[in-house]
Amino acid sequence: MDSGILNENKGEELYTFIKRLYPICRSITGNGVRQTLAVVQEYIHLQIHEVPSGTKVFDWVVPKEWNIRDAYIKDSSGKKIVDFQKSNLHVVHYSVPVNQELPLQELINHLHSLPEHPDWIPYRTTYYNETWGFSLPDAVLQAMKDDTYEVSIDSSLTDGHLTYGEFFIPGATEEEVLFSCHICHPSLCNDNLSGISVMTHLAQTLQKMKLRYSYRFLFIPATIGSITWLALNKDKTVNIRHGLVAANLGDPGHVTYKKSRRGDAEIDRIAEVVLRDSGKPYTIKDFFPFGYDERQFCSPGFNLPVGSIMRTPHGEYPEYHTSADNLDFVRPESLEDSYRKIYNIISVLESNRTYKNTNPYCEPQLGKRGLYKHVGGGDAQVDQMSLLWVLNLSDGRHTLLDIAEKSGENFFHIKKAADLLTEHDLLSEVER
């Protein structure tokens, strides 16, 4: 299992998937989530869970289900100033139904815009506060006259369900790797259709492979979704050995990895080695208790070894949570790069083993086994050095990851060296 198997044009595939999901109006509950998960089901055998409103999940309660059919603001001439059919960002998500006429001075308290980006529609929600509102370009807001407006939100907020998807791939052991992405955002591409797309395609690839770890993929609404899953599956968390929360994987920025609360978990070290080996710019951040669902996975009671992978972090790009996080903002090449790096992280996870040099006293004679290349420039030297590093550090106490870290050599060169030496009976695997 190494990164060499990815020869398809993944970037376009990942992008096309986003295009298909873009128009759907998702929220933390409701039919948009169901439609989205139905599309994912075309790729993987996703199990759909429906958790009733009112279910107690730790300190929280599963909220009412919200659905929306239409919403608009009309001026006194009957012209639609704001139309939900044109963008599902126009309505504040979780708005209660409304149908009334209002003067501008009252309506304005329900309107949200971004003066610094007058053509963009901001994304706003009101999950735990029963009110209503509209988002609109500031240019439209500024042009509104002192008039009486008809506002209509044809929504429902009623007992129903919180819906999430779960996909489990059994591996050789019960030890699990958890992947989680949030599915609650409407027409926003980077945050987080990019995450849904990359996770779906990774799961599709992994399900065909022979794996050491078991893998669990969660497609959940942010915050309440992870809290719900953790509350209903507390017993399963004991098997989680590694995990990643994935979001913002399609923007043009470089990859950022945010460490787990532990800070030195194997996944933290692997992510850093993979990004280092890529030879491209990257950022490593220490854990902080803000962001996405790592907040819940890394809460002190769980303290799971779950990091977060993204490109530009949320809030650090102006398009974040606006209509400008659209199909132009995400790039096939960024999606593919994110996919490959996460795939490489999985490859390292799967192949990080510990070995013992079977000939630990002095170096073995590589030449008589055809393993000695005269040290010249380029690749030959790299391979020679990888062999020597693996021999030198394989004392039963260093993993291949340790060796890759200590030597500065590419992990997959180290792995290849270990395989070659194992073939020649110069190395034998040990249980950690």
Added chain:
Amino acid sequence: MDSGILNENKGEELYTFIKRLYPICRSITGNGVRQTLAVVQEYIHLQIHEVPSGTKVFDWVVPKEWNIRDAYIKDSSGKKIVDFQKSNLHVVHYSVPVNQELPLQELINHLHSLPEHPDWIPYRTTYYNETWGFSLPDAVLQAMKDDTYEVSIDSSLTDGHLTYGEFFIPGATEEEVLFSCHICHPSLCNDNLSGISVMTHLAQTLQKMKLRYSYRFLFIPATIGSITWLALNKDKTVNIRHGLVAANLGDPGHVTYKKSRRGDAEIDRIAEVVLRDSGKPYTIKDFFPFGYDERQFCSPGFNLPVGSIMRTPHGEYPEYHTSADNLDFVRPESLEDSYRKIYNIISVLESNRTYKNTNPYCEPQLGKRGLYKHVGGGDAQVDQMSLLWVLNLSDGRHTLLDIAEKSGENFFHIKKAADLLTEHDLLSEVER
């Protein structure tokens, strides 16, 4: 207990106190020390200790008591070239009595000046070597003619006492915080009337407060004073949990903290966080076995967690140990800043506790308790982040200091967050 209570004009108060003590001729023993401590007694119920000359204190012996009434050098015309009444720095401290006529060529061996600062009088001592001498401006020295001079030092060096002051404030526990300043320097403001002033006023403030720790303030002559106190109070040192030696607190430079010999004592970490949180420049130095009484408190047999706080370190400003360390050199605003920073250190010491999140599985729902502010700019975000950090790290193993260090948040924001969460039963204190 936080820094908010200091609304008085402390700077002027601290400076006025220095002005009052400035004229007194102090040394390591003698009436100048007694007069100084009598002034301190007007502020706090200082206990005065008198230790007889000849008392054995570890490897040392309490020296004879030195007192001086007058000293001068007259030229052959009877004109006073050097006059103790004009500056008590003119005489080398601990000079034996002398009254004789001398030619310049002999006298010159007893004269001390600073050629690089021709108008300044250096401060010189001869505690453990019975001789005599004068200090004078180099300009005066250079103008002295080949003449016969009358020198007179009306001093006494006889069996008497070493005098020091001690003030103890009992707190809720027997665990002690030790503050120590030296009181043996004559008319020198930064070194160390500034230390005496800040310590006196801090003690005055603390005695009115309800405190967790007990506090012990020592007003002692340098070196022999701390050795004497330690020798006579060895049993008391077991209760010392934290300590600070204070000197040079009034000059215009920024604050410097010199760590205890341990290097990672709680006081060392607290001082660094308080200075970091101040947003002003500061310097942290590792321990070295030179300086003030930390040399004794941090000797290997005691190894007490005692750091040193100062502004510009001794020897790093040219005015050090000269007549230029005068009332112009120290500043009310520097004194106040030193006072506030030490006060903040005490505040952190008093409030550094360990908590356990009572809802450790996932985040609690802050919104339903009115603790959730939408993350915007400015202070709101700071508070929100402090709440999240305290919740995330309160696993019974992190102190509030640990959280302030790890999060980079201001300690008092962290403390406020902990108080708020405790009020809402989301946090409970644990014994460390």
Added chain:
Amino acid sequence: MDSGILNENKGEELYTFIKRLYPICRSITGNGVRQTLAVVQEYIHLQIHEVPSGTKVFDWVVPKEWNIRDAYIKDSSGKKIVDFQKSNLHVVHYSVPVNQELPLQELINHLHSLPEHPDWIPYRTTYYNETWGFSLPDAVLQAMKDDTYEVSIDSSLTDGHLTYGEFFIPGATEEEVLFSCHICHPSLCNDNLSGISVMTHLAQTLQKMKLRYSYRFLFIPATIGSITWLALNKDKTVNIRHGLVAANLGDPGHVTYKKSRRGDAEIDRIAEVVLRDSGKPYTIKDFFPFGYDERQFCSPGFNLPVGSIMRTPHGEYPEYHTSADNLDFVRPESLEDSYRKIYNIISVLESNRTYKNTNPYCEPQLGKRGLYKHVGGGDAQVDQMSLLWVLNLSDGRHTLLDIAEKSGENFFHIKKAADLLTEHDLLSEVER
């Protein structure tokens, strides 16, 4: 034992020794090695070991012995184009005998040159691959016409012995310091006549001294020599407490120390302190499993605390392994500097002890013992600080090396301070 005893003109002595060994044609076996060791025996009572070809040494086998008398290439006019008598680098070492006529197009496969340095002869070997070849300046190669050439190599490759030298100096304890240098290179000065010269002279000096450690010097062919010694002396390795591999000690570059595989061995820390104290530029490298015989000493089965000392590392200077590594390339002053630094490392090894302050409560009164100098500028302060550091850190847990590291003071100042304090009964040595 300190660096002060070296008042001779070591540089010239070390250089003269190299001049004498330079013409000899050494290889990993053969008479050149024997001649070289015979010269070393004039300085120290070197024991010569002869290990038969075919002896199994771990994963290796001692090779056949190679000797060479003459070699040349003649053109069809009978003119010698390449002549072994002019440089022993002209023949590829371990070439099998050959005597034949060849057209240029066939001969060229056996020729080695350096196009980037057209006047230099490269050094090439073929120890474990039975073939033959010549090295020559690229300028000569380019001038060769399409002709028939007579090639002759009058060598022998037959069962014989691997020869190495060993010199043991017994010290007060069985604990050993191992020094190793390789002796297998022909007319190459820096790599490694410089190493042989410095090791021989150091051994000569040490044998006259009273030493705490026992010292073992190995003069061995690279790789196969250390493997052979380790295979035949595995039981002796348990006494090795410290060690150095020495090579490339005469070039004009600054000193480089490469750490042992352990990375924090006492020898690693001592080398760094000695280089730091020298006040000259130096480089410290972490261990990597390439280079000289540290590869074998630091193989995982042995993991000996053996570092490597050199000036410019092999491969980092263009003259490396060419005829330009000649008598002009190495310098008396570089050889002397290398010698002194290794001598200082030995001095620190010999004198690194642990002490306890006999007066641990507060500082002792240095003045009454004549140990107190008023802190002025220059050396006085250095000495005073060394005394204070030794007193402060001598708690039975810090070695003198620890104190030198922590204080930043020169190790030998620290040592002198410890001796002085011991004389005054203020310090007593403790067993570690």
